[in-house]
Amino acid sequence: xxxxxxxxxxxxxxxxxxxxxxxxxxxxxxxxxxxxxxxxxxxxxxxxxxxxxxxxxxxxxxxxxxxxxxxxxxxxxxxxxxxxxxxxx
Numbered sequence: 001x002x003x004x005x006x007x008x009x010x011x012x013x014x015x016x017x018x019x020x021x022x023x024x025x026x027x028x029x030x031x032x033x034x035x036x037x038x039x040x041x042x043x044x045x046x047x048x049x050x051x052x053x054x055x056x057x058x059x060x061x062x063x064x065x066x067x068x069x070x071x072x073x074x075x076x077x078x079x080x081x082x083x084x085x086x087x088x089x
Contacts, residue, residue, distance in 0.1 A: 025080050025081075028073060028077040028080065032070065032073050032077060035066055035070040036070060039066045042062050042063040043063055046059040046060050
């Protein structure tokens with residue numbers, strides 16, 4: 001292999017790692033949105049169960065679990081580097 005071919009592969013690997021880094025941030029955002037949606041749903045169900053005087057402990061514990069998972073995902077997302085590139089369509 002020639003020197004330019006080797007350099008081209010190294011640059012290509014660098015582009016792949018940058019693309020992978022941007023993609024992982026987007027994946028975290030999708031998971032955070034998913035958990036946020038279910039947190040809102042569980043909050044509404046829990047409040048409804050409380051207002052109608054039905055047992056709501058299971059719903060409240062489920063809400064707690066989703067909120068803890070959401071908190072953990074947001075903390076992990078903050079550790080990732082800022083996104084500088086977007087996916088090509």
